[in-house]
Amino acid sequence: MTERTAPPAAPPVNIPFNRPSVIGDELENIRTAVQQGHTSADGPYSAAAAEILRTETGAAEVLLTTSCTAALEMSAMLLDVGPGDTVVVPSFGFVTTALAYSRQGARIHFCDIEPDTLGLDPARLAEVMDPSVRAVVPIHYAGVAADLAGIRSVMAAWPRAELVEDNAHGLFGSLDGQPLGSFGRFATLSFHETKNFTCGEGGALVVNRPEDVERARVVYHKGTDRSAFLMGQVDKYSWQDTGSSFGLSDVLAAYLVAQLERRTWVLERRRSVFDRYASLLAPHAEELGFRVPVVPAGRTQGYHMFYVLFEDRPTRDSVLGSLRAAGIHATFHYVPLHSSTGGRRVAAAEADCPVTDDASGRLLRLPFFNELTDDEIDLVVDRLLTAARTARSV
Ligand SMILES: Cc1ncc(COP(=O)(O)O)c(C=O)c1O
Structure with missing residues (x-):
């Protein structure tokens, strides 16, 4: 009688979807941030992270936020999106790409995508454009540029509509040599745990026009001119405009700097x-x-x-x-x-x-x-x- 042996069992495997890791000076930076005492927003690590991002994208200003969602909400405030406006987002996208605008009172045109890149389809965009459209928000899905030439050529006939790039996936990607995030009036970034560069939860608003910088800083600083105060331009700061508490803690910026440096x-x-x-x-x-x-x-x-x-x-x-x-x-x-x-x-x-x-x-x-x-x-x-x-x- 021949003895039958079971085939060897496949060795157990555990391959996670994502495995964030320490890749540089994250822990040393966090320790330094805590020890030096500036743990709120606008500290030295925030300045260093923003400088890297500004230099890489050529932006007029980069404001580190608590998330990409917060940066999208800032863009909605800065465009004064409100009732009567519509905003176009890809239906194949993240909830807050739409919610950031609908919570301001806008209605959303959910637009279809191209079958190859899975980015917003300019031909379908053309079907929904009308004078109520205040913003068009393509996602550079998987970090591959959406067809920005096609999208911008459709938008050219509708000057009230502004381009906001949801660049949660595409930091350091480019289109014809130009960095993603530098095409729109605004662009948004995510440093969530699942993204290429992380600090746990975080994001940034990329401000590409110099004339938007001053108001963006007010909206960022809880509706106040604190930024001008810190730069010695006014002798006290006070309530100026809409806004919220958008700033990223310098402890998290310290983590982020280490990631961006690599x-x-x-x-x-x-x-x-x-x-x-x-x-x-x-x-x-x-x-x-x-x-x-x-x-x-x-x-x-x-x-x-x-x-x-x-x-x-x-x-x-x-x-x-x-x-x-x-x-x-x-x-x-x-x-x-x-x-x-x-x-x-x-x-x-x-x-x-x-x-x-x-x-x-x-x-x-x-x-x-x-x-x-x-x-x-x-x-x-x-x-x-x-x-x-x-x-x-x-
Ligand atoms: C395309 C896109 N936009 C926005 C977000 C929101 O990012 P955050 O978690 O930083 O708010 C995500 C999150 O996965 C995303 O994939």
């Missing part, structure tokens, strides 16, 4: 992770009916994520389930904004966004972080290909 290393690491996923997956795309990200010529990406678009939702869901069962924490997003409960409540009109609906059901995001190793990437790819083959054969 931007060359971070981008190079993430490029290498992206390229490895792409080179291992692309050869199987046709056979297994999926596609990998498209990065059109002239668009240097910020390397925020790697995603796969499967041929249909059941395949995506099946692969997602298999990866999770194997200890690989892949995920998906975005739930379309135009059909969400909150989105319907603030919609300017009934929105038809078939590309958004389609991408939302088919997209799978793979683990992606600075220190993801080649072995881990190979394992994710191996399990994904096996799961995709299984899903196709049933």
Whole structure:
């Protein structure tokens, strides 16, 4: 009688979706910030982080905020968005890209996206433009520039509409050599734990026009001219305008500076992770009916994520389930904004966004972080290909 032995069990795996890590002087900086006593906003580390971002984007001013959401809210205040106005955002996007404007009383046009970059579609934008549009807010999805030439050419006929770039994903990406975040009247950044550069929770408002700087500082400083006071331009500060408490603590700015100082290393690491996923997956795309990200010529990406678009939702869901069962924490997003409960409540009109609906059901995001190793990437790819083959054969 021959003895049957079970095949060796696959070793347990635990590959998180994101694994933030210390990459430089974060802890030393935080200690110094606390010891030197300036722990509120506008301290020396805030100045250092803002200076890096200003230099890299060529902005007139960069104001560090508690989140990208807060920066979007600042842009809504600075554009005096209110009842009677509409704002255009991609339906394939984050809640607060819309909510920052709807909470000011505007109604939202949820616009569809292009099937290749998953960024706002200029042709669909043209359909919703009218004199009520006060802002158009494209997202540079996955850190790849939206079609800004197309978007700006549509907007040219509507001078009341201002461009605000939601650049939560695309810091240090560029379009035809120009940094993302430098095209709009305003741009917003995120330093949330899940982003390329983090301080836990944080963000920034990028102010590109010199004439907006003074008011932006007032809105940032709780509606006061404290900024002018700190610069010795007035002898006391007082309430001037709308605003709120938007400033990032210098303790978190200290964390952020350490991350930004290593931007060359971070981008190079993430490029290498992206390229490895792409080179291992692309050869199987046709056979297994999926596609990998498209990065059109002239668009240097910020390397925020790697995603796969499967041929249909059941395949995506099946692969997602298999990866999770194997200890690989892949995920998906975005739930379309135009059909969400909150989105319907603030919609300017009934929105038809078939590309958004389609991408939302088919997209799978793979683990992606600075220190993801080649072995881990190979394992994710191996399990994904096996799961995709299984899903196709049933
Ligand atoms: C495109 C986009 N915009 C805005 C945000 C909000 O960023 P924060 O969490 O910094 O407010 C996110 C968050 O993931 C995002 O993906």
